[in-house]
Amino acid sequence: MTTVQHEEHHQVATVGDGGGLQPGTAPPEVDFDTSPDRYRHWELAVDGEVATVTLRVDEQGGLVPGYELKMNSYDLGVDIELYDVVQRLRFEHPEVKAVVMTGGLDRMFCAGANIRMLAQSSHAWKVNFCKFTNETRNGIEDATEASGQTWIAALNGTAAGGGYELALACEEIVLIDDGSSTVSLPEVPLLGVLPGTGGLTRVVDKRHVRKDRADLFATKSEGYRGDTAVQWGLVDATVPKRDWDQEIGRRAAQAAAGSSRRGDRGVQLTPLDRRVEQDAISYPYVTATMDRAARRVDITVDGPAQPPPADAAGVLEQGVDYWPLAVTRALDDLVLRLRTNEQELGTWVFRTRGDTELVLAHDAQLRELADHWFVNEVTLFVKRLLKRLDVTSRSLVAVIEPGSCFAGLLLELALASDRQYMLEGAYEDVDPEAVPAAIVLTAANDGSFPMGNGLSRLASRFWGHDADLDAARGLVGEPLDARAADEAGLVTMALDDIDFSDELRIVLEERASLSPDALTGMEANHRFVGPESLETKIFGRLSAWQNWIFIRPNASGPDGALRRFGSGQRGSYDYRRV
């Protein structure tokens, strides 16, 4: 791997900068798809309207060697299963209206992210791990808010660190009153890092814990239980063992009764049809080819081959083969794989290929049948996929050429990109007769897929320019050629054949030559204008601080708290405040 040579002259980065776990060794290639029959850490049981999700971590089931997952602590592998659980409950179980998350161990619900795993992990691995786990917790909140599947944390034992943060993602938190079980965020006092999956933000901004109490809580390693935990808002209730099952059942039934979720037959998330080669990953409708020398991935998304089914029954019949879902599943998997397994490929170039009318027909159907649970789930999944792109630390470039079909939900890929390049006319030396590219805005671009800041990508694009936003809204449904798209402000640059290829080549070469860190910070700042939310705070403020802390010697240096954890020695700190 070309990365090895970098290890040597970047000696400052002996810790925290290897590609995978254990700096200097090749990172493992991670698969993000699994299924219940392969779970090692979670049990999923469905009983009518209520599902119970039980965490019982296989201590020997770590994703990579070097640590044991004791006390229901987790690593990326455990979280990949949880992501699968959340997705399957939404797609395969329309009848489930409440989800109880609990633990399979006695007195310990979950001890959070495994510390030995963190201690041996590279900086990049830690950061990527936190991002994925954050996305999954946001998905739990999205299921509660948008799918009528209310998640309830039934803490049958102590929830520490990431364990409590799992609970924070649930709508209700119930803690067993057994005289010993607590909720806690011991990261600051014990590990010298922040709770990495939204804990600080959710404590003050979601649970509305007073900030001085939040300060006490986040510096008190043993945490709180009982009246204090309830009074401060850290949990909703504590319940004695004898009433436990009844109270959890009551809360689940109550949440289910309030749900508007309707549906009888689920859609099985059958295994992805994915082909991985040395320099390519392909799925039906999605192909990615990797140019390692150029540090670039070219991603092509194909439009549908057929018109959409006539009605909801037909859509349900297609299931995972319904084009919007098939495309989204493939892209979601691709994004996760590229982020984790292909760190050097810093630029992702999106193209589309296909029949715009067929894209528009599917796009319209998502709104026409929006009341149908399955169609709703597909739309929400597209939303989550696009949010993943928004927080992806890669430069995203859309290339709009003849034969493309950037319309509606596929146009979102372009709007999510950092830049959009559109060809005027045709490539004279390829196919001078080709129909020039056109893009089409639909109502989907104006609200179906809000970003983390609550704005559509269209509204984000024209933030502060209401007249331009209104003008763009007036173009909904109209095919816009390069000049029209440029005039409407929907593309970065419209160039004719003579300039296009040269310009694009230079742009991509230049981009690939810039500091990957500076680009990551720049993109994270540019992509989210205007209002902020819990989500943008977690991915912006919290994650940025955590990344800084992760790379500081006080956490990850040879004598830092993370590295010394479990050795009996506390971290040795340089006490100067920065």
Added chain:
Amino acid sequence: MTTVQHEEHHQVATVGDGGGLQPGTAPPEVDFDTSPDRYRHWELAVDGEVATVTLRVDEQGGLVPGYELKMNSYDLGVDIELYDVVQRLRFEHPEVKAVVMTGGLDRMFCAGANIRMLAQSSHAWKVNFCKFTNETRNGIEDATEASGQTWIAALNGTAAGGGYELALACEEIVLIDDGSSTVSLPEVPLLGVLPGTGGLTRVVDKRHVRKDRADLFATKSEGYRGDTAVQWGLVDATVPKRDWDQEIGRRAAQAAAGSSRRGDRGVQLTPLDRRVEQDAISYPYVTATMDRAARRVDITVDGPAQPPPADAAGVLEQGVDYWPLAVTRALDDLVLRLRTNEQELGTWVFRTRGDTELVLAHDAQLRELADHWFVNEVTLFVKRLLKRLDVTSRSLVAVIEPGSCFAGLLLELALASDRQYMLEGAYEDVDPEAVPAAIVLTAANDGSFPMGNGLSRLASRFWGHDADLDAARGLVGEPLDARAADEAGLVTMALDDIDFSDELRIVLEERASLSPDALTGMEANHRFVGPESLETKIFGRLSAWQNWIFIRPNASGPDGALRRFGSGQRGSYDYRRV
């Protein structure tokens, strides 16, 4: 210094973690007060309602050795003068309603922060430098919005990087049309870091530049000029040389005409009466004693000795001796000195001492005479001081004891703190007859000093608990003893004599033992609940990313872009995206 030993075993931190400039050497002790007769870099000229502030940097005038301030580039010393300019214009020049900021060199307005200075600086120095410069730019915006002093950037030459960010802090940006002068943010492409003083945020969130254009701009080292700069919103106008003076004059006159600022006689900001000893810094009304072994500063603020003057004329007569201004000037200076010169003192403990009634009388006067320009300026300065505390990377603890006067504006010091400890009753072994401490809320706590997020500290405290906020509002004006304050949620803990001293000792010892980095990140997340603003984005999202980038080898390692700048070699990057 005790810090030296840390240099050795934190070998990861050979770059970026020394205490001052040039890692391993003792940091210089920095003074933050100056006056026009001592300026080396700025010229201040007042002509009626319009002031002109000209940047003409003394190349040999760097604050520390090792670099030349060529091309109007700046270091902390240049920015300390600018801060003084901003403050003096507000207090000494009530007649000034528009401020033109321009440059004294030909074709180069300002090249931004000096790169050699940054390259040789420790991580802590870079971070602290950016924080102070950000605060000064926010102060320029505050002068425009709240003081009726509209700042206009008259870019008579290229404004690059921090030079353009200076302009972004102004209400209007006018660029000379001389065929060569541009505005640019070359940090990402040339230095591998972010523009550090709000550039990315202000470009998209203040100037509303479309995000893909912002992306082009921030990666194009030579920047833009002319029509593009105007059309994209990077500047408000370009003006040919022949029309320059007239157009700038016209804009300044127009801004002045729209100002509601009224006042004829200014208040001279005479030199601070400050006494610096080995372990203490004292001013009239403010004393700080440093316990280096405990890594703590104890700060005591004295209330006024006399009732306030009877009217505005009397207030103006007192000038810098007007108690609210005297206290604020002293605390502002102290905060800046401690942040820069005393990095190891991680906990600041605030106490007050004095007559609550006299504090309340001054507090009430700030509102009664709010329409008077000088009283308004004092209130705005208190606001800015408190905002400095909010973004200070130190743990803040308020201790409320008999003899204290935490009321109104002084209570804000407690509300800005991470925790508030209040003694119930008296210290039996000191003065058993002492009158127990009481705190008093005033209308000031409910809106005079909004935080960066736009909320009062009271509203931030009760975010999500409207009933508690309303209840607290109902207590305005009432002395609240420890129990009442605790019940109202205004203090973290109310303890009697038997427990108080032990608890406080343990709390401060524990705090001093924790990771300074984790505390900084935790506090930055807890202090700003609810809404976000340009300011909170700059200090939260942008600064956190910048801090991360600053410490990464791609910027600050031996082969990083910052270190190699000017060597003819580009930075050698590890291209893996994190």
